[in-house]
Amino acid sequence: MNSLHAATPATTKRRTTLTLPSDSLAAAERIARARKVNLSTVIAEVIEEGLRSRRATERSGQVLKSYRQAFSRFTDAEMLLLDGVVMDERAD
Amino acid sequence: MVDPAFGPFLFDTSAESWLARSQDPAVRRWFEKYLKLHALNISAITVLERTRGYALLLARVAGDRRAQIALARQAYLDGLGTVWPVDIAVALVAAELMALLPHAPTPPKRVHSMAESRQERLVRWRFDIFIAATALVAALPLIHNNPEDFEAIRTAIEIAPERFPDLGPLHLIRTLRLAG
Numbered sequence: 476m477n478s479l480h481a482a483t484p485a486t487t488k489r490r491t492t493l494t495l496p497s498d499s500l501a502a503a504e505r506i507a508r509a510r511k512v513n514l515s516t517v518i519a520e521v522i523e524e525g526l527r528s529r530r531a532t533e534r535s536g537q538v539l540k541s542y543r544q545a546f547s548r549f550t551d552a553e554m555l556l557l558d559g560v561v562m563d564e565r566a567d
Numbered sequence: 568m569v570d571p572a573f574g575p576f577l578f579d580t581s582a583e584s585w586l587a588r589s590q591d592p593a594v595r596r597w598f599e600k601y602l603k604l605h606a607l608n609i610s611a612i613t614v615l616e617r618t619r620g621y622a623l624l625l626a627r628v629a630g631d632r633r634a635q636i637a638l639a640r641q642a643y644l645d646g647l648g649t650v651w652p653v654d655i656a657v658a659l660v661a662a663e664l665m666a667l668l669p670h671a672p673t674p675p676k677r678v679h680s681m682a683e684s685r686q687e688r689l690v691r692w693r694f695d696i697f698i699a700a701t702a703l704v705a706a707l708p709l710i711h712n713n714p715e716d717f718e719a720i721r722t723a724i725e726i727a728p729e730r731f732p733d734l735g736p737l738h739l740i741r742t743l744r745l746a747g
Contacts, residue, residue, distance in 0.1 A: 520713035537596070537646070538646045538648065541642045542587035542646045545646060546588045548639070549639075554588075558581040559616030559620060561687075562683050562684075562691055563623065
């Protein structure tokens, strides 16, 4: 178990205790040493990146679901109207 | 293959639905990757064309089918990403393009049981001009499925760059090139 300051990009910071895989922690410590920043900074950046990626995945999943629902169950002829390829229907 | 990381892109109306409907696993992967990186950028004209299409379909059906189409329309609106307005800059560029290209480059379409009049073809052509103008003003490459219209617009901009100061060229990417 390792105790560290989990910083966030927001101005408010909270102290917490995390249990991390030792390999991940060692890698984070190497990065912190190389960049001459503290371990909390590195951990906070990694968490923020992970959360951003998760939000993007969730959002993209919602958009995909919406778009597939928006365009499924339409015939090719109906899609021509929905795409504005044909402006109105008219018999040949 | 166009790396989604090179985005964001502006999507033409038919390109937007083509991506959502494609059953090609490579296209589906491309679209999923793109959406994880960027918002789906479209013109307000695409929203106009699309919701007009839903309205036309809604007007001719009833009952369950009507409810189904209404749900599809709502799903479309729920999924919208970044919608670029037709603002003064887009209007100015579109006006130049309409003056340069008063007529559509191809005749009215006749597909399936649908046929368009000359007037409707002109409206569709002008909508495409608005979408191209939006891409130019937003400085976003335009993903499209309509080379006849957009290549004509791109060429016009290349021939008369002085009419589009500090803008252009218009970058076009066909949907078929995205994942293949």
